[in-house]
Amino acid sequence: MDKSSMIIIDPGHGGLDNGASYGYTDEDDINLAIAYYLEYELKEAGISYCMTREKDEDVSLDQRVTLANVKDAKLFFSIHCDAFHKKTVQGISIHIYPAASIGSLQISGIVHRQLLTYFPLQRNRGVKRSDFKVLCETRMPAVLVECEFLSNPKMRKFLKEPENQRRMARCFKRSIQIYLRNI
Numbered sequence: 715m716d717k718s719s720m721i722i723i724d725p726g727h728g729g730l731d732n733g734a735s736y737g738y739t740d741e742d743d744i745n746l747a748i749a750y751y752l753e754y755e756l757k758e759a760g761i762s763y764c765m766t767r768e769k770d771e772d773v774s775l776d777q778r779v780t781l782a783n784v785k786d787a788k789l790f791f792s793i794h795c796d797a798f799h800k801k802t803v804q805g806i807s808i809h810i811y812p813a814a815s816i817g818s819l820q821i822s823g824i825v826h827r828q829l830l831t832y833f834p835l836q837r838n839r840g841v842k843r844s845d846f847k848v849l850c851e852t853r854m855p856a857v858l859v860e861c862e863f864l865s866n867p868k869m870r871k872f873l874k875e876p877e878n879q880r881r882m883a884r885c886f887k888r889s890i891q892i893y894l895r896n897i
């Protein structure tokens with residue numbers, strides 16, 4: 715396998731760290747469900763990938779970063795869900811490091827446009843600059859998507875729907891394909 719063409723899929727949290735938790739729904743489970751669909755999509759498309767976790771297990775941020783750097787991955791793609799104390803807040807956002815590389819800017823722009831196509835009815839909160847460890851310490855282009863707000867009951871329902879999880883995965887696969895074609 716050509717390791718330089720590998721995509722790292724990073725389902726956020728896991729194990730003791732559930733991430734955001736609302737209405738008996740844990741973020742780490744939703745992140746993993748979307749990642750499983752993405753895994754399937756990438757396999758179908760013949761794109762090599764590696765998951766930072768395959769099940770509900772503890773994987774530290776350092777381990778995630780180290781895996782990506784050791785594999786010399788082409789792209790780091792992290793999947794999360796958002797939360798806010800005001801439960802009406804909604805939307806999908808894309809995060810890149812404040813001093814993002816050209817590659818990170820490219821992938822974030824592609825994901826942004828694909829989200830508009832795949833989810834025209836969801837609020838699109840756009841690309842934000844965030845100082846997240848996995849974005850900062852990975853040595854390759856890196857992006858983190860917050861796939862809607864678990865704290866919003868309506869959006870929690872959206873996130874739990876397998877068809878939406880699958881569509882999210884398809885949107886990410888398409889974004890990754892476009893990105894790989896353009897570099």
Ligand SMILES: [Zn+2]
Nearest residue numbers: 726733794795
């Ligand atoms: Zn998270």
